[in-house]
Amino acid sequence: MKNRVATATTIGATALAILALPASAQDEPDRSDWPSSFTVGTASQGGTYFAYGSGWANLVGEELGLSGGGEVTGGPMQNMALVHNGDAAFGLTTMGPAAESIAGQNPIAPGLEMTNACAIFPMYQTPFSVTTLSSSGIESIEDIPDGSRIGFGPAGSTSDTYFPRMMDTLGVNYERRNGGWEDLGGQLQDGLIDVIAFAAGVPIPTVSQLEVQTDINIIDFTEEQQATIAEEFPVSDFEIPADTYQTLEEPARSVAMWNFAIADCGLPASFVNEVVDIVMSDNERMVGIHQAAEETLPENWDKNKVLKWHPGAAEWFRENADADIPEDMVFGN
Structure with a gap:
């Protein structure tokens, strides 16, 4: 009988202690199996x-x-x-x-x-966008010369996985280059590549940096090109807002994932x-x-x-x- 009373007293004391805790402490999740x-x-x-x-x-x-x-x-x-x-x-x-x-x-x-x-x-959403130097004279996808050196980002990235296929679909003939975005930005400025095909959330830090250092063109897709790409890939139409970059005077048509x-x-x-x-x-x-x-x-x-x-x-x-x-x-x- 004494043991029962002691047990009941202990349970009651424990319950009162729990009730006395702040609500935040009572709601705190058990972290015992969390990583450090x-x-x-x-x-x-x-x-x-x-x-x-x-x-x-x-x-x-x-x-x-x-x-x-x-x-x-x-x-x-x-x-x-x-x-x-x-x-x-x-x-x-x-x-x-x-x-x-x-x-x-x-x-x-x-x-x-x-x-x-x-x-x-x-x-x-990740828009697919194309950037080049204004001095290249490239102002549209159709302007990209045969054999142009295009940087598609790191090997295995979203851009590297899908943008070459998109360029193939649009009939662009190119030499494929890979690298980190910062590295490709430097290569573009140095004339080692002609175009960068980005797949990244906007604003892209490398593009923002490029337009401060030099004149660039941010090339958009035509409505027909958007439709052609959307038929072949898991993307939807997207517009890069004009206020995303200083270079843009109006929204740029794109596709996104x-x-x-x-x-x-x-x-x-x-x-x-x-x-x-x-x-x-x-x-x-x-x-x-x-x-x-x-x-x-x-x-x-x-x-x-x-x-x-x-x-x-x-x-x-x-x-x-x-x-x-x-x-x-x-x-x-």
Whole structure:
């Protein structure tokens, strides 16, 4: 009987202690299985992925008291591989490379179906745009001379994966060059290449830097070219706003592909839920990291039609954005 009384007294005291805790302490998630540090796979320096991903990593690290940082990578294809293999907790990818990776068509590991990379939140659309020096005389896609040296970004990046095919579709004859965006910007100024074909969120740091240092042309597509590309690739029409660059006097026609942040599907749901909450609950902070984050909004959850959702992310969007995410699109179901 004494033991029962002692047990009841202990339980009652514990309950009172819990009730006495601040609400925030009671709601604090269990961090016992959280990682103490994390990396975000981005892309080359000078591109939007690096600025966006590094800024996001720093924000999440500071908010959660963890060590987090961006890692320079080859872009979406490599990020899918890094996250799938558990070599990076998070990464950034576009829908096209994500679909190819899931289907076992990632050139980094042909035949490997990369299904351990889960969607966690929408980022922004990646426009495909063409930049050259004004001195080249190139003012349209048709003006690009046969044999022009075109820089398509890092090998395996979204630009390198899709832009050469787009140029083929539009009948452009070219020599293919690869490199980081900053490096290609320097090559363009030095006359080592003739054109840069970018696939990156706008404003692209390298383009912003180029137009300060020299006169450039930002070449847009015609409506017919937009339609031709959209028939062949998973893209939609897009306009680069005129105020994006000093060089533009009016919006530039383009096509674009959606980007999503991804996570190792095995990360704790509570951890990923907190990460998503930090990113999606304060868009102003994200826009402060990069202007492209203006599209990092909860309502854009439905732009993912390729990747399985991480359970922690799916929970956040269902509870906070009325997201109708089907059960079969959540990892583990």
